[in-house]
Amino acid sequence: GAGVSQTPSNKVTEKGKYVELRCDPISGHTALYWYRQSLGQGPEFLIYFQGTGAADDSGLPNDRFFAVRPEGSVSTLKIQRTERGDSAVYLCASSPFAHRGPGNEQFFGPGTRLTVL
């Protein structure tokens, strides 16, 4: 079946602009996560949705970052007033989050490479 998809694959923007990054999770997965991966680093957790609500947004670095998942499927990560330090690969993952079964297996998309000039 289809995996997690993310669009666009690459985004170049100028400092101060607004950007939106989209994630389509695996069909039927109720949990959705956003991570940020800087060059030479592991992914860093940003926010997690269970259904439509943000269950944990403790990883968002500041109030310029916001994410929504209005219908419990597709999610959009929104970044206002972009800064050069926001340049990174933004990864989305989804999980079936079955109460029975192995647990928290997260499946990642290919990421959106954001470059802020």
Add this chain to the structure above:
Amino acid sequence: QKEVEQDPGPLSVPEGAIVSLNCTYSNSAFQYFMWYRQYSRKGPELLMYTYSSGNKEDGRFTAQVDKSSKYISLFIRDSQPSDSATYLCAMSASRGADGLTFGKGTHLIIQP
């Protein structure tokens, strides 16, 4: 000190060798441990998922967890050039849906 430490490498070994990749961690609450493989410009791909201490084997891959030492390992037997990638360890405290804490990743090169 970061919560999860992982040597970034690069680690270069000849084809057919046994590879050992490791992570240490400081948060004793971590109970769920994962290894992901990431090829250049791709998303991480889940390889192994283990709970608490012990071993788990899947084909050429073996994951080990030693919670008493806060140390996890991934072994790759009969390594192939196609195994060349960055290997990320990840962990979480909760069985439920949680943000994962990742290591930096180890860049592995298998020489033909």
